[in-house]
Amino acid sequence: MLRYANPARFMQLSAALLPWLSGAAAALIALGLYLGLVAAPPDYQQGDTVRIMFIHVPAAWVAMMAYGVMAAASLIGLVWRHPLADVAAKAAAPLGAAFTALGLITGSLWGKPMWGAWWVWDGRLTSFLLLLFLYLGYIALWNAIEDETRAARAAAILALVGAANLPIIEFSVDWWTTLHQGESIVRAGGPLISAVFLWPLFAMALGYTLLFFVLWLLRIRTEIFERRARSLMLEGAP
Amino acid sequence: MPLRVEIASLTAIRGGRVLFRDLSFAVEAGEALCVEGANGSGKTSLLRLIAGFLAPAAGAIRIGDVAEAEERGKLVGWLGHQDAVKPQMTVRETLAFFAQLYRSDGEVGDAMEAVGLAPLADLPGQYLSAGQKKRLALARLSLCDRPVWLIDEPLASLDASGKRIAAEMIAAHCGQGGIALVATHEPLGVGCARLSL
Amino acid sequence: MSALVLRDLSLAARAGGGAALALAFFAMVATLVPLGVGSDLALLARIAGGVLWVAAALAALLALDRLFQADFDDGSLDLIALSPHSLEAVSFAKIVAHWLATGLPLAILSPLLALLFGLPAPAILALFVSLMIGTPAISAVGALGASLTLSIRRGGLILPLLVLPLISPAVIFGAGTVLAVLDGLHNGALPLLGAFSLAACALSPFASAAAVRLNLAS
Numbered sequence: 001m002l003r004y005a006n007p008a009r010f011m012q013l014s015a016a017l018l019p020w021l022s023g024a025a026a027a028l029i030a031l032g033l034y035l036g037l038v039a040a041p042p043d044y045q046q047g048d049t050v051r052i053m054f055i056h057v058p059a060a061w062v063a064m065m066a067y068g069v070m071a072a073a074s075l076i077g078l079v080w081r082h083p084l085a086d087v088a089a090k091a092a093a094p095l096g097a098a099f100t101a102l103g104l105i106t107g108s109l110w111g112k113p114m115w116g117a118w119w120v121w122d123g124r125l126t127s128f129l130l131l132l133f134l135y136l137g138y139i140a141l142w143n144a145i146e147d148e149t150r151a152a153r154a155a156a157i158l159a160l161v162g163a164a165n166l167p168i169i170e171f172s173v174d175w176w177t178t179l180h181q182g183e184s185i186v187r188a189g190g191p192l193i194s195a196v197f198l199w200p201l202f203a204m205a206l207g208y209t210l211l212f213f214v215l216w217l218l219r220i221r222t223e224i225f226e227r228r229a230r231s232l233m234l235e236g237a238p
Numbered sequence: 239m240p241l242r243v244e245i246a247s248l249t250a251i252r253g254g255r256v257l258f259r260d261l262s263f264a265v266e267a268g269e270a271l272c273v274e275g276a277n278g279s280g281k282t283s284l285l286r287l288i289a290g291f292l293a294p295a296a297g298a299i300r301i302g303d304v305a306e307a308e309e310r311g312k313l314v315g316w317l318g319h320q321d322a323v324k325p326q327m328t329v330r331e332t333l334a335f336f337a338q339l340y341r342s343d344g345e346v347g348d349a350m351e352a353v354g355l356a357p358l359a360d361l362p363g364q365y366l367s368a369g370q371k372k373r374l375a376l377a378r379l380s381l382c383d384r385p386v387w388l389i390d391e392p393l394a395s396l397d398a399s400g401k402r403i404a405a406e407m408i409a410a411h412c413g414q415g416g417i418a419l420v421a422t423h424e425p426l427g428v429g430c431a432r433l434s435l
Numbered sequence: 436m437s438a439l440v441l442r443d444l445s446l447a448a449r450a451g452g453g454a455a456l457a458l459a460f461f462a463m464v465a466t467l468v469p470l471g472v473g474s475d476l477a478l479l480a481r482i483a484g485g486v487l488w489v490a491a492a493l494a495a496l497l498a499l500d501r502l503f504q505a506d507f508d509d510g511s512l513d514l515i516a517l518s519p520h521s522l523e524a525v526s527f528a529k530i531v532a533h534w535l536a537t538g539l540p541l542a543i544l545s546p547l548l549a550l551l552f553g554l555p556a557p558a559i560l561a562l563f564v565s566l567m568i569g570t571p572a573i574s575a576v577g578a579l580g581a582s583l584t585l586s587i588r589r590g591g592l593i594l595p596l597l598v599l600p601l602i603s604p605a606v607i608f609g610a611g612t613v614l615a616v617l618d619g620l621h622n623g624a625l626p627l628l629g630a631f632s633l634a635a636c637a638l639s640p641f642a643s644a645a646a647v648r649l650n651l652a653s
Contacts, residue, residue: 141584141597169601171604
């Protein structure tokens, strides 16, 4: 595994993988969209608006997974001091933030027909909002520290603390929704027992995941190219 | 194991620049080493490496038989080019704080006498001149009672009598078997080996 | 270690007016909210727990960026790091000092402000206890934020963004404690708050020390 961490090897491997991953991602998302938006029947309770779920839930899943990727890369960077791990963590953050934002927006769009409001303080949405802030803080920290190595380590510490805190935050928000249950209607989505709903969901989830990896690999490659370009420029200077 | 500072094949890289490469030397108990070099040549970095704040790009540093960075730090008496004097704390309070923090047996009064700050004992730091703050730092250094002194530009902002006091303190410290590594632009007035970066 | 705590406390008193700034901010926010939402005491009593908790959290954040920064800037942190004490112990001492200078005074003032919101006496007690137990968590997480942002110019701006999401459980449980008393329930908020505070205080010194080490190497 560590063989592929070397930048040159990584560049070769990622260049080889990218076309396949992109193709698979595109195909799965297309499949998922077809199954979800066209083939699947409307929900008996929510009608057609349930279809937003196929865009919302996978986005939420990837948003969480991205944080896991970021935290794992941070840990590797912190313990083994591998520069590629730092780049990987940095690259994952804006993607995670974007998927979180997508989850929030689609959740809000889903909420309007469901609960009649653009935003509800639903447990899941609220946890998500906090997750978005965790991402933003992480990105801000990277940008604020000038020295790359120091920024990487500081951000890694923050990512790990956030990862440890994330289950606690979710638990506390869940607990909070039970506390305030009388004042708002919670729990998005009905029971999804029908296979007709599960297939598009899986396809979209897998498609989004692959999409994340494609974009992530692209961002890492871009960062490596940028660093190379910078060293070349510095070497060429008198 | 007797006290000695040992540097082996030390390479330091800061901000992408190689400060020095493959540096090796040793300083025995009772010796002083003056580190000379232009600004930016790495004198401060060398001291910070020995103190364990920085990690070297290559090479090893030992004090006695202690190699690990943070453990080495516990053997170091530090006088950096920042004076670490709080404007709101008096001379006596500053010294008392560090004496307590370093669990020192030294007497604050004696330390103040030695550097000529006794009359200013209850003056808050904000009223001290640069030279007086440097003397305060010297007093603190001796109070902290550490075997290896790492000193960055001790003579800066000191007047003639202050410089004499600094030289005497370093000589006394080495005379008692301590080690002093001093980064300095000017001649110290103490017999010391010289290292140019 | 008590030397460091005492020194930080006396510096806070001499340099920054001690807890005065945080207390004034706390009181000001508590005053602004009724101005914003209206003087209906029934409503105010309902939101008091949350409002006062948020106000206390913000007030505690005020002086945080100086927690390590002042010592870092004047070279004291170098000397402290070389002392016989571990950086973890130093971080813990800083957390204690910060709490004594901000969290504790805020908790003590809170009953007075709770009166402005028409909270009944048992709820005021709950608020006071929750702040006493919960504000250490704010100091602990705040210390982590302060140590991470040490080298940043104007790092004080990014500090709240880092710290506030991480202390959201404390706000939730803290306000929940007050609500429990108002509604006559046992919702387990206080033990949860205690657990969170304990965990934060136990873990933050390690993370903060790592961040301090990182910044000393610059």
